[in-house]
């Protein structure tokens with residue numbers, strides 16, 4: 545989702561304008577005295593589109609002096625945002641500071657919009673014309689307090705922002721799409737037959753081609769699910785040569801076509817490289833995931849303990865996956881699959897509002913800042929959940945964040961907001 549940064553001197557009415565743009569959809573986080581929350585990001589909606597609004601805070605002169613700190617703020621805004629909105633107090637006109645900022649912004653390749661605020665009545669309109677001299681194009685007269693013309697300003701903002709990219713995952717309607725994957729002989733066909741009822745399996749098949757049914761519709765827990773690419777599972781095709789290659793190709797195809805994968809593991813056997821490869825495919829494809837430990841009827845006490853140890857070692861990469869212990873043979877616990885699928889899909893579709901995300905993140909980062917790299921302390925400026933399916937966070941930073949620290953953020957994010965059963969991506973956008 546595109547990012548708009550709002551910059552301006554203190555008292556030009558920036559916060560009021562930000563509230564006006566947000567339509568107070570998202571409560572503005574109160575500043576805590578003594579804590580500098582110098583950048584806050586929110587979700588904004590206009591004309592059916594969504595963007596992230598970053599309030600860069602007031603420009604207080606620091607040790608380097610007002611001009612320098614203002615210029616630094618403007619640089620930051622330009623580097624992290626897709627467009628910048630400069631707010632000026634029309635009743636005061638362009639000050640030396642405004643001119644200094646404009647000079648910085650004019651160098652930017654990003655679109656810059658100019659809002660002349662506090663135009664509460666028409667007599668001030670003539671004065672706004674003088675703001676053309678800042679070289680930032682047409683000044684947009686607004687009154688944040690009274691809402692005057694903010695609609696026109698928002699239209700201009702949307703025109704300047706890039707289209708938001710499409711959300712990930714396949715676009716679907718109808719039954720949710722499930723891939724049933726796992727190494728050969730783990731029990732995929734057995735489970736599919738158990739779930740659909742052996743006799744009804746042919747009736748439930750969806751014709752892909754006339755010869756080869758591709759998907760199977762299966763009713764679980766009062767809901768119809770589309771198990772994708774199940775042709776091979778039904779027909780027990782054996783590829784004499786290159787069996788492994790075809791099996792992995794089929795797995796990949798099924799995962800790509802699905803929203804959620806049931807990864808079948810053989811509970812009676814140690815977890816293998818092959819199992820981990822399948823899991824990796826699911827995570828890399830960004831699909832929701834349910835781990836089903838099959839053949840549970842064969843698991844004894846010793847094996848159960850061994851499995852706990854394996855989980856601690858080998859599967860730590862998906863500690864967030866939904867887990868169920870089943871037996872395709874006896875039917876044990878297979879009815880637990882549908883609730884697990886629903887949980888995983890709900891997480892896959894979940895979105896945390898930007899205001900809530902940043903309130904949480906600024907506390908987390910204040911308590912545990914990113915590790916210093918080559919003598920520099922990278923700063924996390926703000927974050928937004930840029931997408932769902934799978935949930936994807938984008939952190940805007942002043943420096944590279946180590947993988948360990950990104951995992952720490954992911955772990956804390958899950959602790960705070962849930963997301964069981966879904967991968968979560970943490971991307972970093974570093975200002976150059």
Ligand code: GDP
Pocket residue numbers: 726727728729730731732733734735777838839840841842870871872873874
């Ligand atoms: P696929 O290659 O993953 O489709 O595996 P199959 O469904 O063909 O199963 C392979 C073998 O495991 C068959 O002999 C099944 O009868 C057996 N099997 C599948 N599920 C279970 C189970 O839950 N318990 C036991 N004991 N055997 C199972």
